[in-house]
Amino acid sequence: xxxxxxxxxxxxxxxxxxxxxxxxxxxxxxxxxxxxxxxxxxxxxxxxxxxxxxxxxxxxxxxxxxxxxxxxxxxxxxxxxxxxxxxxxxxxxxxxxxxxxxxxxxxxxxxxxxxxxxxxxxxxxxxxxxxxxxxxxxxxxxxxxxxxxxxxxxxxxxxxxxxxxxxxxxxxxxxxxxxxxxxxxxxxxxxxxxxxxxxxxxxxxxxxxxxxxxxxxxxxxxxxxxxxxxxxxxxxxxxxxxxxxxxxxxxxxxxxxxxxxxxxxxxxxxxxxxxxxxxxxxxxxxxxxxxxxxxxxxxxxxxxxxxxxxxxxxxxxxxxxxxxxxxxxxxxxxxxxxxxxxxxxxxxxxxxxxxxxxxxxxxxxxxxxxxxxxxxxxxxxxxxxxxxxxxxxxxxxxxxxxxxxxxxxxxxxxxxxxxxxxxxxxxxxxxxxxxxxxxxxxxxxxxxxxxxxxxxxxxxxxxxxxxxxxxxxxxxxxxxxxxxxxxxxxxxxxxxxxxxxxxxxxxxxxxxxxxxxxxxxxxxxxxxxxxxxxxxxxxxxxxxxxxxxxxxxxxxxxxxxxxxxxxxxxxxxxxxxxxxxxxxxxxxxxxxxxxxxxxxxxxxxxxxxxxxxxxxxxxxxxxxxxxxxxxxxxxxxxxxxxxxxxxxxxxxxxxxxxxxxxxxxxxxxxxxxxxxxxxxxxxxxxxxxxxxxxxxxxxxxxxxxxxxxxxxxxxxxxxxxxxxxxxxxxxxxxxxxxxxxxxxxxxxxxxxxxxxxxxxxxxxxxxxxxxxxxxxxxxxxxxxxxxxxxxxxxxxxxxxxxxxxxxxxxxxxxxxxxxxxxxxxxxxxxxxxxxxxxxxxxxxxxxxxxxxxxxxxxxxxxxxxxxxxxxxxxxxxxx
Numbered sequence: 020x021x022x023x024x025x026x027x028x029x030x031x032x033x034x035x036x037x038x039x040x041x042x043x044x045x046x047x048x049x050x051x052x053x054x055x056x057x058x059x060x061x062x063x064x065x066x067x068x069x070x071x072x073x074x075x076x077x078x079x080x081x082x083x084x085x086x087x088x089x090x091x092x093x094x095x096x097x098x099x100x101x102x103x104x105x106x107x108x109x110x111x112x113x114x115x116x117x118x119x120x121x122x123x124x125x126x127x128x129x130x131x132x133x134x135x136x137x138x139x140x141x142x143x144x145x146x147x148x149x150x151x152x153x154x155x156x157x158x159x160x161x162x163x164x165x166x167x168x169x170x171x172x173x174x175x176x177x178x179x180x181x182x183x184x185x186x187x188x189x190x191x192x193x194x195x196x197x198x199x200x201x202x203x204x205x206x207x208x209x210x211x212x213x214x215x216x217x218x219x220x221x222x223x224x225x226x227x228x229x230x231x232x233x234x235x236x237x238x239x240x241x242x243x244x245x246x247x248x249x250x251x252x253x254x255x256x257x258x259x260x261x262x263x264x265x266x267x268x269x270x271x272x273x274x275x276x277x278x279x280x281x282x283x284x285x286x287x288x289x290x291x292x293x294x295x296x297x298x299x300x301x302x303x304x305x306x307x308x309x310x311x312x313x314x315x316x317x318x319x320x321x322x323x324x325x326x327x328x329x330x331x332x333x334x335x336x337x338x339x340x341x342x343x344x345x346x347x348x349x350x351x352x353x354x355x356x357x358x359x360x361x362x363x364x365x366x367x368x369x370x371x372x373x374x375x376x377x378x379x380x381x382x383x384x385x386x387x388x389x390x391x392x393x394x395x396x397x398x399x400x401x402x403x404x405x406x407x408x409x410x411x412x413x414x415x416x417x418x419x420x421x422x423x424x425x426x427x428x429x430x431x432x433x434x435x436x437x438x439x440x441x442x443x444x445x446x447x448x449x450x451x452x453x454x455x456x457x458x459x460x461x462x463x464x465x466x467x468x469x470x471x472x473x474x475x476x477x478x479x480x481x482x483x484x485x486x487x488x489x490x491x492x493x494x495x496x497x498x499x500x501x502x503x504x505x506x507x508x509x510x511x512x513x514x515x516x517x518x519x520x521x522x523x524x525x526x527x528x529x530x531x532x533x534x535x536x537x538x539x540x541x542x543x544x545x546x547x548x549x550x551x552x553x554x555x556x557x558x559x560x561x562x563x564x565x566x567x568x569x570x571x572x573x574x575x576x577x578x579x580x581x582x583x584x585x586x587x588x589x590x591x592x593x594x595x596x597x598x599x600x601x602x603x604x605x606x607x608x609x610x611x612x613x614x615x616x617x618x619x620x621x622x623x624x625x626x627x628x629x630x631x632x633x634x635x636x637x638x639x640x641x642x643x644x645x646x647x648x649x650x651x652x653x654x655x656x657x658x659x660x661x662x663x664x665x666x667x668x669x670x671x672x673x674x675x676x677x678x679x680x681x682x683x684x685x686x687x688x689x690x691x692x693x694x695x696x697x698x699x700x701x702x703x704x705x706x707x708x709x710x711x712x713x714x715x716x717x718x719x720x721x722x723x724x725x726x727x728x729x730x731x732x733x734x735x736x737x738x739x740x741x742x743x744x745x746x747x748x749x750x751x752x753x754x755x756x757x758x759x760x761x762x763x764x765x766x767x768x769x770x771x772x773x774x775x776x777x778x779x780x781x782x783x784x785x786x787x788x789x790x791x792x793x794x795x796x797x798x799x800x801x802x803x804x805x806x807x808x809x810x811x812x813x814x815x816x817x818x819x820x821x822x823x824x825x826x827x828x829x830x831x832x833x834x835x836x837x838x839x840x841x842x843x844x845x846x847x848x849x850x851x852x853x854x855x856x857x858x859x860x861x862x863x864x865x866x867x868x869x870x871x872x873x874x875x876x877x878x879x880x881x882x883x884x885x886x887x888x889x890x891x892x893x894x895x896x897x898x
Contacts, residue, residue, distance in 0.1 A: 048077065048281075050079060050080050050081070051077040051078065051079060051279075051281065052077065052078055052079075052169070052201050052202050052203050053075065053076075053077050054075060054076055054077070054078060054165075054168060054169055054172075054201060055075050056072035056074065056075055056076060056165075057072055057073060057075050058071075058072070058073075059071075059072050059168070060072065060225070061164055061167045061168045061171060062167075063163065063164065063167065063229070064257070064258040065258050065259075065260055066219070066221055066222060066223075066290075067222045067223075068221065068222065068223050068224075068225075068226055068229065069224060069225040069226070070164035070167075070225075070226055070228075070229040071225055071227050071228070072164070072168070072227075072228065073227060073228055073285075073286060074228065074282055074283065074284055074285070075282065076165055076280060076281065076282025077280060077281040077282055078161050078165060078166075078169045078203065078278065078279075078280045079203075079278035079279045080194070080198075080202060080203055080204060081104075081193035081194050081203070081204040081205060081278065082104035082105075082193055082209065082210060082212065082276045082277065082278045083104065083105050083113075083116065083276065083277055083278060083279065084101065084102050084103060084105060084193055085102070085103055085104070085105045086101035086102065087105070088105040088108070088116060089101075089105075091116060091119050091120060091123065092115070092116060092119060102193060103191065103192055104190055104205070104209060104210045104276035105276050105277075106190060106210055106271075106272070106273050106274065106275060106276050107142075107271045107273055107275075108142070108213075108271055108277065109142050109143055109144060109268060109269050109270060109271045110160075110213050110241050110267075110268035110269075110270075111135075111143035111144065111145065111146050111149075111268055111269065112142060112143050113160055113277040114130050114132075114143075114146065114149070114160070115135070115143055115146075116277075116279075117129060117130065117157070117158040117160060117279055118130050118157070118158070120158040120279060121157035121158045126155075126156060126157040126158065127155050127156075127157050128155070128157050129151060129152055129155045129157040129158060129159040130146075130149065130150070130151055130152075130159065131148075131149075131151075131152065132146040132147060132148055132149045132150070133146075133147040133148040134147045134306065134308075134309070135147075136306070136308055136620075136621070142269075142271055144269040144621040145268075145269065145306075145620065145621050147303075147306050148302070148303065151215070153230065153283065153284040153285075154283050154284070154285060155283060156281060156282070156283045157281070158279045158280070158281055159215055159279065159280055159281070160213055160214055160215040160277060160278075160279065161214055161215060161278065161279075162214060162215050162216055162229065162230045162231065162280075163214045163215075163216045163231060163242045163244065163260065164229045164230075165280055165282070166206075166212070166214050166244045166245075167244075167257050169201060169203055169206060170199070170203075170206035170207065170244075170245070170257060171257065172199045172200045172201035172203065173199035173200035173201070174199070174207065175199075175207075176207035176246070176253075176255040176256075177252040177253075178197070179196050179197035179199060179204075179207070180196055180205070180207040180208030180209070180246075180252060180255065181195075181196050181205070181208045181248050182207075182208045182246070182250060182251055182252040182255065183248065183249055183250055183251050184251060184252060186208070186209075186248035187776070188248060188249060188775055188776045189248060190209055190247075190248055190273075190276075191209060193205055196208065196209065205245075206245055207245055207252075207255050208245070208246055208247060208248060208252070208255060209247065209248060210245075210247050210248070210274050210275060210276040211244065211245050211247045211262065211274055211275045211276070212243065212275075212276060212277050212278055213241065213243060213275065213276075213277040214231075214242045214243070214244055215230065215231070215280075216230060216231025216241070216242040217231045217232035217233075217235045217236065217240065217242075218236060218240035218241060218242050218260065218266075219231050219236075219289075220290070221290035226288045227286060227288055228284045228286050228287050228288055229288050229289075229290075230284065230287050230288065230289055231290060232289060232290045233289035233290070236750075238265055238267065238624075238748055238749075238750040239267045239268060239748065240261070240266055240267060241266050241267065241268050242260045242261070242266075243260065243261050243266045243275065244259070244260065246259065247274035247275070249274050249774040249775065250772070250774065251770070251772060251773060253770055254770060254772055262275075265624040265750075267621075267623065267624070269621040269623070270623060300327075300589060300590065301325070301332060301343035301587055301588070301589045301592070302587065302588045302589070303341050303342065303343065303586075304585040304586055304587055304588055305336075305341075305585065305587075306341060307336050307341065307620055310336050310575075310584075310586075311612070313575060313577070313582070313584050314555055314558065314575075314599060315612075316599060316600065316611055317336050317337060317612070317745075318336075318337060318599065318600035318611060318612070318743065318744075319336045319337075319597060319599045319600070320333060320334065320335050320336065320357055320384065320597070320598045321333060321334040321560070321573065321597050322355040322356075322357050322364050322384065322596045322598075323573060323592050323593065323594060323595040323596070324352060324353055324354075324355060324592070324593040324594045325345065325589065325591070325592060325593075326570070326590075326591035326592070326593050327589075327590050327591050328345060329351045329352065330345055330347065330348060330350075330352055331345075331346045331352045331355045331364060331366060331388070332344065332345050332346070332592075333346070333384055334586075334587065337745045337746060343587060343589075344386050345386075346364075346382070346386065346387075346388035347388075348388055348391075350366075350368065350380065351368055352366040352367075352368065352380075353366060353367055353368065353369060353370045353371075353400075353593070353594060354370065354371070354400070354401050354402065354594050354596075355594060356413075356596050357384060357404075357553065357597075357598035358381075358384075358404050358411065358438075358598075359404055359406055359411060360411075361384070361598050361600060361743065362383065362384060363381050363382065363383055363384055364381070364383075364384045365380065365381045365402035365404065365413055366379070366380055367379045367380075367399065367400040367401060367402060367415075367419070368380075368400075369400050369419040370419060370593075370594075371400075371401060371419055371455060371468070371469050371490070371491075372421050372470075372490070373419055373420070374418065374419065374420035374421075375419070375420075376397065376398040377400035377418075378393060378394070378398075378399065379394040379396075379399035379400065379402055379413075379415055380392065380393050380394070381394075381402075381413070381441075381443075390441055392441060392442065394413075394415075394436060394443050394446070395443070396417075396434075396446060397417075398417050398418060399415045399417065399434070400415060400418065400419040400455070401415060401416055401419060401455040402414070403415070403457050403458075404553075405435075405457075405458070405459075405460050405496060407435075407460050411437065411438050411439060412435045412436060412437050412438065413435065413436055413438055413443075414433065414434070414435045414454075414457065415433075415434055415435075415436070416431065416432070416433050416434070416454065417431045417432050417433075417434065417453065418431040418453055419453075419455070419469075420453070421470040422452070422453065422468070422469055422470055422471055422473055423470040423471060428452050428473075429451045429452050430451075431451075431452065431453045432450065432451055432452065432453065433448070433449045433450040433451075433452065433453055433454045433458065433465065434446045434447065434448055435447055435449055435458070449462065449465070450465060450475055452467060452473065452475070452480065453467060454467045454473075455467055455468065455469065455492070456492030456493055456501065456503075457492075457493060457494030457496075458494070459496075459499055460496070463476070463477050464476055464477075464494065464499055465494070466492050466493075466501050467492065468489055468490045468491060468492030468503055469490050469492075470488060470490065471484075471486065471489060472487075472489040472492060472501075472503055472528075472532070474501075476530070476531075481532065483501075483528065483532030484503075484505070484508075484510060484528070484532065485509075485510050487505060487506070487508040487509070487510055487511075488505065488506045488508065489503045489504065489506075490503065490504055491503060491504045491546075491547065491549045491550075493549060493551045493559070494551070495556075496551070496553065497556045498556060498557075499530050500527050500528065500529060500530070500535065501527070501528045501529075501532070502525060502526070502527050502528075502549055502550070502551055502559055502578070503525075503526055503528070503549070504522045504524075504525065504526070504546055504547070504549055505522075505524070505526060506521045506522070507519050507520050507521050507523065510534070511524060511526060511534075514534045514537065519539070520545065521545065522545040522546045522547055522564070523540050523546070524537045524538060524539055524540065524546070525537060525538040525540075525546055525549055525561065525576060525578065527578050536578060536579075538576055538578050538581045539581065540563065540583075541563065541574075541583050543565065543566060544563040544564060544565060544572070545563070545564045546561045546564075547561065547562045547563075547564050547570060547593075548561055548570070548593055548594050548595060549561040549576075550594075550595065550596055550597075552597045552598075552599055553596070553597070553598045553599065554598060554599035555599040557577065557579045558576065558577055558578065558597075558599075559576045559578055560573065560575055560576065560586075560595045560596070560597040561573070561574055561576055562574075562592055562593060562594075562595060563585075569590065569591060570591050570592050571589065571590070571592070572586075572587065572589075572592070573585075573586045573587045573588075573592050573595045574586060575597065609734060609736075609737070609740065610718075610722065611740065612718065613718040613719060613721075613722040614719065614722055614734075614737065614740050615637075615719050615737060615738075615740035615741035615742075615744050616717055616722075616740075616744045617629060617630045617634075617717050617719040617741070617744065618630035618716075618717050618744070618746070618747060619716065619717050619745060620745065622716060622717070622747075623670070624670075625668045625669045625671070625709075625713065626713065626716045626717065627747040627748050627750075627751045628654070628668035628669065628747070628751060628754065628761075629666075629668050629713060630717075630745075630746070630747040630751070631747050631751055631752070631754040631755060632665075632666040632668065632754070632759050633719070633741065634741050634742060634755070635664050635666070635755065635758060635759055636664065636666065636683060636687075637687075637733075637737070637738050637741050638741075638742070639664055639758075640687045641689065641690070642661070642662060642690065643662065643663060643664055643688045643690060643691060644662040644663065644690050644691060644692045644693070645660075645662060645663035645691075645692065645693045645694075645695060645892075646663065646664060646666060646680075646684050646688065646691060646693075646694050647659070647663065647664070647665045647666060647667055647694075647695040647696075647759070648666050648667065648676045648679055648680060648684075648694060648695070648696050648697075649667045649671055649676055649695075649696050649697030649699070649811075650667060650668070650669065650670075650671040650697045650699050650702065651667065651668065651669040651671070651875060652667070652697045652699065652811075652813040652874065652876070653665065653666075653667025653695070653696070653697040653811070653813075654667035654668055654669065654759070654760070654761050655667075655760075655761050655762070655763050655871065655875045655877075655881065656697075656811075656813055656875075656876045656881045656884050657695060657881070657884075657885070657888075658757075658760050658881050658882065658885045659758035659759060659760055662690075663758070664758045665758060665759030665760045666679065667697065667759070670709050670712070670713075671699075671702075671709055672702060672705050672706065672707065672708065672709040672710055673698075673699075673703070673790060673793060673794065674706065674707045674709075674793065675713060676696050677793065677797045678710055678714070680694055680696075680797070680801075681797075681800065682724070682728045683723075683728065685804055685806070686728050686729070687729070691806060692806065692807060693806070693807045693808075693809060693892060693895075694801065694806060694807070694808045694809070695809045695888065696808060696809070696810055696811065697810075697811050697813060698794075698810040698811060698812055698842065699813075700790075700812070700825070700826075700830065700838050700839070701825060701828035701829050701830065702828055703780075703786060703787060703790045703830075703838070704775070704779045704780070704783065704786055704829070704830075706786060706789055717745075719741075719744070760881070762877075762878045762881070763871035763872075763875060763876070763877045763878060764871065764877055764878070765868050765869065765870065765871060765877035765879055765880075766871055766872060766877070767867045767868070767870055768816040768817065768818065768867055768870040768872070768873055769870075769873050770816075770818070770873070771818045771819045771821070771822055771824075771827075771873055772816075772827055772874075773824045773827065773829070774828055775828045775829055776829065777822075777823060777824035777825070777828070777829030777830060777831050778829065778830070778831050778834075779829050779830060780829065780830035780831060780834035780835075781830075781831060781834055787834070787838060787841075791838075791841055791845075794842075794845060795845060795848070795849075798845060798848075798849040798851065798852050799849065801849075801851055801852075802849055802850070802851045805851075806851065807851050807853070807895060808849075808851060808852050808853070809852075809853050809855060809888070809891065809892070809895075810842065810852065810853070810854050810855065811855045811857060811884075811888075812839070812854070812855065812856045812857060812858045813857055813858065813874075813875075813876065813884075814857045814858045814859075814863045814865040814870075814876070814880070815827060815858055815873065815874040816861075816870070816873040817861045817862070817865075818861070819832075819861050820832075820860060820861030820862065825860070826858075826874060827873060827874040832860065835860070836860070853891065853895060855887070855888065855891065857884060857887070865880050865883065869883055
């Protein structure tokens with residue numbers, strides 16, 4: 020049944036309309052070049068891999084143009100530039116275009132997905148549950164191997180390409196630079212191109228029909244090929260697979276476009292993706308956006324038993340693509356319960372209604388299930404967390420047997436035990452009888468299920484629901500209402516006004532046991548394993564059993580309006596527990612989806628970096644004496660010690676440096692003495708762009724501004740909110756351990772790369788004046804705060820002195836000399852300012868072994884720089 024439903028779903032979402040149109044069908048191969056690749060192969064040099072083909076394929080003769088994209092997708096375009104490649108499109112935008120093109124010519128679509136998430140500019144930034152059918156002949160993006168094969172047919176970037184030498188740093192009409200031997204244009208230069216492949220690193224000898232990684236890595240990276248108008252011909256090669264920044268599918272830029280391909284692969288090879296936990300056959304049926312619509316927040320975690328594996332699975336919905344993760348262990352785990360802080364999970368080894376001894380454990384809620392501890396008692400089962408007088412406790416019962424026989428039931432008991440610092444306290448007995456449905460924090464109400472609905476009200480034992488059969492009982496920690504399932508008895512039928520079958524309704528009773536409301540199960544399903552949601556009033560979570568009796572879904576249930584939202588699907592999913600962050604913020608009425616939220620799903624590389632940096636800032640604010648701010652050159656060049664942190668990140672500008680310093684550092688760093696900032700004069704052509712992009716990327720920055728940057732003091736729980744907010748991707752987590760420093764391996768300076776019009780300063784002298792004026796204002800303000808500022812001109816490729824450009828993004832060397840003279844004048848005007856010119860117009864002593872690339876230091880270079888910075892600061896402190 021489940022398989023049939025999913026099959027129908029993917030058929031509907033992936034198939035084109037059946038109606039045919041001869042004109043459309045005749046266009047099916049228009050604009051495509053056929054490449055006979057069967058029996059041939061290409062080298063993927065970056066992976067030391069030979070990719071062999073057993074099929075022929077088609078690839079677009081040119082990159083998709085603005086006109087083509089606009090006509091198919093309904094977007095506006097400039098008539099004058101209509102034949103230029105379309106740019107500023109995400110990988111997901113390209114996928115959607117390919118699907119629409121397939122539909123136009125009556126082909127099944129290659130890509131299937133569930134929902135589309137768009138940003139404010141209507142870019143597709145996420146496709147939920149994206150899948151690719153390589154046996155399908157619909158339009159798609161080319162694999163990296165296909166792209167290399169097509170590009171190899173007469174590769175000559177110096178002759179047939181728009182590059183930084185001839186493009187005037189802008190894209191040009193497709194095919195205006197000529198074609199290769201296969202009649203294909205612009206494989207090199209013009210704009211870089213999305214491919215179909217998730218980035219993989221996999222060394223092998225020969226692989227048949229290679230198609231990248233089977234799933235994304237921890238940074239969600241996509242292969243980008245071909246270089247663009249920003250790159251010199253000498254630096255455009257078949258080997259390169261990315262960009263200066265991490266290439267994620269939600270990224271878009273004015274130098275990135277795509278071309279389409281066609282060709283079915285009946286045999287496909289995928290590289291194993293690193294750092295990805297398999298979802299072990301659990302399908303997610305919702306994402307953070309849908310969950311937020313229902314709950315009002317996406318701060319939620321789900322735990323459950325996978326009865327196929329007998330292990331706990333969990334989902335953290337603070338993710339752009341929530342995955343079910345299995346905690347691998349030999350323990351047979353039932354009734355998982357997430358702790359009030361969302362960091363741990365308690366569970367037992369026997370299910371409700373089955374007699375026998377049970378063990379109770381608590382472990383961290385992570386993929387390793389670390390810090391496992393066992394409660395040392397004879398038998399303990401069905402754990403439930405609660406907070407009593409500020410202490411975190413676990414309520415448990417001594418037996419999982421049913422409560423049908425009152426005499427036998429009273430021989431067992433209900434207990435509580437404190438849990439703090441990863442350890443259990445001493446258990447204390449609460450009641451005779453097993454109140455496995457929960458005990459209120461004040462102890463005045465306890466409920467029990469599994470056969471009968473029993474209650475303890477102010478010390479008096481009662482039998483509720485007329486003695487009819489009931490189970491799956493749960494006591495709300497916010498309303499003290501009792502939720503349960505019945506067996507289609509007379510009392511429920513009379514309340515509803517019609518009969519119903521076993522478990523077809525969730526029932527809710529008040530503190531006296533009287534029915535308040537019921538919720539019907541979706542058609543074709545019944546409920547099981549129902550529980551109140553922790554931290555969200557009126558919501559419950561339950562499994563849905565299908566007509567075959569399989570627990571095939573976990574669903575969120577609104578007991579007020581009877582809305583049911585599917586969360587996950589699997590073969591046998593039991594005992595769901597949904598935790599919603601109900602952090603008690605006592606000092607302020609904080610918006611939990613804004614306060615401290617410095618990253619949202621599908622954030623870019625710099626946004627992920629700043630998510631970690633802001634947490635470092637707030638957690639270390641009372642000890643910071645030196646703060647490093649600036650671009651990726653600071654990120655990879657400044658090594659913090661115990662009294663400093665590195666808040667540098669890629670895609671930065673001077674205005675963002677000032678913003679962070681003035682609004683955060685000066686208001687919250689009581690011990691701050693020195694700011695170290697990267698003075699990237701080659702990026703002075705960019706004014707406030709990166710600042711505005713960063714501040715608009717997540718609600719936390721605006722929320723801080725709207726609250727005066729908390730100058731009067733932080734709310735009590737603010738730092739906890741930051742720590743529990745949407746996390747950076749796994750690939751950025753190590754920045755915590757290094758206090759913000761990102762180490763790079765030594766690869767040498769290489770060839771000097773010039774990626775923009777280096778004469779921008781002569782053409783726009785007002786930009787230099789704006790930057791100098793802003794710097795002077797900032798230095799004056801820093802001087803009034805008695806804060807020293809050290810501005811660093813980081814070393815770049817010494818071979819720039821052989822060119823007319825000062826650095827990677829200009830300016831001209833003559834303009835750079837004038838700017839540096841102005842910086843020296845600032846040094847004389849403001850006694851708190853010191854300039855460290857480590858570049859020295861290219862005449863520096865940073866050897867090739869100290870460089871990571873043309874404008875970033877490797878770890879050896881960072882150590883050399885820090886030695887000189889330490890010497891300078893010691894000298895300055897002596898003055």
